[in-house]
Amino acid sequence: MTDNVFTLDDLDAAIEREYAPLTFQAAGEEFVLRSLLRVEKKRRDAVIAKLKELDDAGDDIDEDLALSTVQFILKSVTADDRGTKLLKALGDDLLRFMRLLSMWSEATQPGEATASPN
Numbered sequence: 001m002t003d004n005v006f007t008l009d010d011l012d013a014a015i016e017r018e019y020a021p022l023t024f025q026a027a028g029e030e031f032v033l034r035s036l037l038r039v040e041k042k043r044r045d046a047v048i049a050k051l052k053e054l055d056d057a058g059d060d061i062d063e064d065l066a067l068s069t070v071q072f073i074l075k076s077v078t079a080d081d082r083g084t085k086l087l088k089a090l091g092d093d094l095l096r097f098m099r100l101l102s103m104w105s106e107a108t109q110p111g112e113a114t115a116s117p118n
Helices: 008-018 041-060 063-077 083-090 094-107
Strands: 022-026 029-033
Touching: 022 083, 022 094, 029 083, 029 094, 041 063, 063 083, 063 094, 083 094
Parallel strands: none
Antiparallel strands: 022 029
16 A cells, blocks of 8 residues: 555645635625636636736726726625625725735735635
8 A cells, every 4th residue: 555645635625725715704794705716717717807907907997997897806706606795795995895806816826825714
């Protein structure tokens, strides 16, 4: 018997560590914001397009467009179809959305993420 055995559970645990989601709590609820690579392809492609729009616009982006774009991104990466509840919990505060987007982006970078505090 070999000591170099890697199981499916081991593989899943390694992936979960590397692509750990960001867990965010608001309004007495917990929201899991998944790593972009853990989002289904069609939704992931749409999020990538929106991230590119934000990047291309830079500081010249219209505030309403920025808010709707960031809301789309966060809603799309929130697990269990709970994105609408997350948006409601955050209200219409662009700074809240932008900061959460930044936290999500930093926390879900492959190889750099750490487990979310519980």
